[in-house]
Amino acid sequence: MIEAIRGSGRLLATAWRLDRRRAALSVVLVLAGAAAAPLMAYVLGQMTGQVVTGQAAAATRSGLLVAALAIAMLTFSHFAHIAYFELAEMAEEDFDEQLMTVSNGSPGIEHHDRPELADEITVLRREGRQLEGAMDALMNGLGLVLAMAVTGVLLAGVNPLLLLLPLAALPPLVAGRVAERIRDRARTATAEPTRVALNLFHQSTSAKVAGELRVFQLGDELTARHEQQWERATRGLTRGHFLATGVHAVGQVVFALAYVAAVLLVVRDAMTGRGGVGDVVLVIVLAVQVNQQVTTAVTLLQTLQRISAAFIRLRRLSADVAAADLGAAEQDLPERLRTGISLRDVSFAYHGTGREVLRDVNLDIPAGTRVAVVGENGAGKSTLVKLLCGFYQPTSGQVLVDGVDLTAVSPQRWRERISAGFQDFARYEFTLRQSVGLGDLPHADSVPHVRDALDRAQATPVVDTLPDGLDTQLGRSWTDGQELSGGQWQRLALGRAMMRGEPLLLVLDEPASALDPAAEHALFERFTEQAGRVSRASGAITLFVSHRFSTVRMADLIIVLRDGTVAEVGDHASLVAANGLYAELFELQARAYR
Numbered sequence: 001m002i003e004a005i006r007g008s009g010r011l012l013a014t015a016w017r018l019d020r021r022r023a024a025l026s027v028v029l030v031l032a033g034a035a036a037a038p039l040m041a042y043v044l045g046q047m048t049g050q051v052v053t054g055q056a057a058a059a060t061r062s063g064l065l066v067a068a069l070a071i072a073m074l075t076f077s078h079f080a081h082i083a084y085f086e087l088a089e090m091a092e093e094d095f096d097e098q099l100m101t102v103s104n105g106s107p108g109i110e111h112h113d114r115p116e117l118a119d120e121i122t123v124l125r126r127e128g129r130q131l132e133g134a135m136d137a138l139m140n141g142l143g144l145v146l147a148m149a150v151t152g153v154l155l156a157g158v159n160p161l162l163l164l165l166p167l168a169a170l171p172p173l174v175a176g177r178v179a180e181r182i183r184d185r186a187r188t189a190t191a192e193p194t195r196v197a198l199n200l201f202h203q204s205t206s207a208k209v210a211g212e213l214r215v216f217q218l219g220d221e222l223t224a225r226h227e228q229q230w231e232r233a234t235r236g237l238t239r240g241h242f243l244a245t246g247v248h249a250v251g252q253v254v255f256a257l258a259y260v261a262a263v264l265l266v267v268r269d270a271m272t273g274r275g276g277v278g279d280v281v282l283v284i285v286l287a288v289q290v291n292q293q294v295t296t297a298v299t300l301l302q303t304l305q306r307i308s309a310a311f312i313r314l315r316r317l318s319a320d321v322a323a324a325d326l327g328a329a330e331q332d333l334p335e336r337l338r339t340g341i342s343l344r345d346v347s348f349a350y351h352g353t354g355r356e357v358l359r360d361v362n363l364d365i366p367a368g369t370r371v372a373v374v375g376e377n378g379a380g381k382s383t384l385v386k387l388l389c390g391f392y393q394p395t396s397g398q399v400l401v402d403g404v405d406l407t408a409v410s411p412q413r414w415r416e417r418i419s420a421g422f423q424d425f426a427r428y429e430f431t432l433r434q435s436v437g438l439g440d441l442p443h444a445d446s447v448p449h450v451r452d453a454l455d456r457a458q459a460t461p462v463v464d465t466l467p468d469g470l471d472t473q474l475g476r477s478w479t480d481g482q483e484l485s486g487g488q489w490q491r492l493a494l495g496r497a498m499m500r501g502e503p504l505l506l507v508l509d510e511p512a513s514a515l516d517p518a519a520e521h522a523l524f525e526r527f528t529e530q531a532g533r534v535s536r537a538s539g540a541i542t543l544f545v546s547h548r549f550s551t552v553r554m555a556d557l558i559i560v561l562r563d564g565t566v567a568e569v570g571d572h573a574s575l576v577a578a579n580g581l582y583a584e585l586f587e588l589q590a591r592a593y594r
């Protein structure tokens with residue numbers, strides 16, 4: 001109950017924050033409509049008494065008031081629904097934005113590797129879709145509280161013993177839940193024969209196996225088996241439904257007896273002069289409303305408890321992500337690299353694993369160099385890239401940029417000075433110009449910048465094949481959206497990586513996995529030329545990860561990883577001459593092309 005109240009408060013506060021006018025209008029209309037039902041019963045009782053005593057004028061006025069209250073009861077809730085339905089959509093959007101902020105608003109990505117947080121996000125994605133029902137439950141709940149209060153006052157005014165009537169609504173409620181559990185057990189027990197019968201039906205009516213059915217003359221056999229399984233399922237369901245109906249009927253009988261007792265109590269009072277016929281009519285109408293109120297209250301309570309749990313999850317998730325976040329600091333970065341990037345005794349283990357993916361890594365990457373990182377699967381290549389991008393902090397050791405520890409630099413500032421193209425690239429379903437321009441937000445709408453980036457990524461041919469050029473809408477989510485091939489999408493991702501003209505670090509992690517070897521080789525030849533230009537302007541380091549050694553051999557410096565450690569460092573010629581791991585891997589791949 002307390003959780004439901006807290007959840008209601010949070011949801012109401014959210015509605016008030018999003019749109020005060022709609023929130024106030026919704027509450028007023030819901031409360032007015034809810035109060036109209038018991039008040040109508042009261043006026044109806046008064047009118048009945050007036051008719052019996054011959055008060056024609058008063059009865060007429062009461063009749064008109066009954067009609068007005070009936071209209072309010074039937075229509076106010078519908079008008080309120082229009083207002084709070086829009087509020088529910090706004091609340092759902094707000095909830096999604098909070099979840100997006102929690103998931104992606106952090107400089108680091110460690111929380112994405114924690115299973116417990118991933119589970120929380122999965123649940124919250126689903127719960128966010130329930131806000132429309134929660135808003136409906138909140139508004140109806142507010143109306144229900146007022147309606148029950150008015151009903152209680154009216155019943156107590158007739159006879160205080162009638163306040164026990166809501167308790168009589170509990171047996172049918174409990175019986176209904178027991179009956180539903182019985183039905184659920186019956187459905188579970190008959191799941192197998194139902195599933196088998198459906199499978200036999202699909203097989204018997206499927207065009208894919210029609211030929212086999214005729215060759216082996218299996219039509220009658222499958223029909224007989226289907227009938228057998230369906231009869232088995234039907235018998236189990238029938239028993240369950242019969243028992244559930246009996247339990248439910250017992251609960252209804254209990255309320256019916258209480259209902260009759262309440263009516264007889266009021267009739268007795270009327271006969272002894274302590275009440276009137278109007279009181280009898282009032283109790284008859286209110287008793288039905290009481291049953292509905294109790295049933296509705298339990299249903300609404302469950303919905304509000306569920307949304308309260310979702311808000312608690314979201315708040316806890318926000319706190320967990322904030323606690324796991326990378327700390328921002330004060331030192332700034334140089335305008336250009338002079339010495340380069342160094343790793344000193346760097347080790348790293350993913351959260352909760354206890355196993356070091358990188359161990360005691362020591363590297364010096366000189367400014368202006370083109371660096372390739374190679375190694376077998378699981379060697380730690382992608383983890384090294386993530387540390388250089390600042391997505392994680394090392395478990396121990398330091399990553400230094402011109403001698404400045406990255407932990408002492410604002411993550412936002414470091415992100416502004418790097419660019420990247422990843423193997424798991426995003427497919428932004430915007431216009432082509434926007435999809436590429438996102439790589440440098442200040443110039444996202446600049447056609448010259450976008451065209452230059454596409455040219456450097458050798459992606460201009462993609463634009464030429466599309467009907468509206470840079471203004472082509474991408475993605476199947478749009479009615480007129482253009483779908484691209486995997487290679488075309490990757491070309492655009494590379495163009496996005498080329499948007500920043502003078503980054504200190506350009507990372508290309510398997511950026512051409514969707515391209516054939518010849519296309520990748522040509523692309524990296526172009527990158528090699530451009531890396532020289534960028535390095536002269538900003539001392540930038542271009543680092544790429546690739547499994548194709550025809551590409552890797554173009555690098556000035558090749559880093560070979562094995563089991564999380566640096567096995568070898570050098571250029572292609574020296575590493576081949578050393579006859580170590582690199583030479584072995586190179587020979588294995590070269591042999592496949594002979």
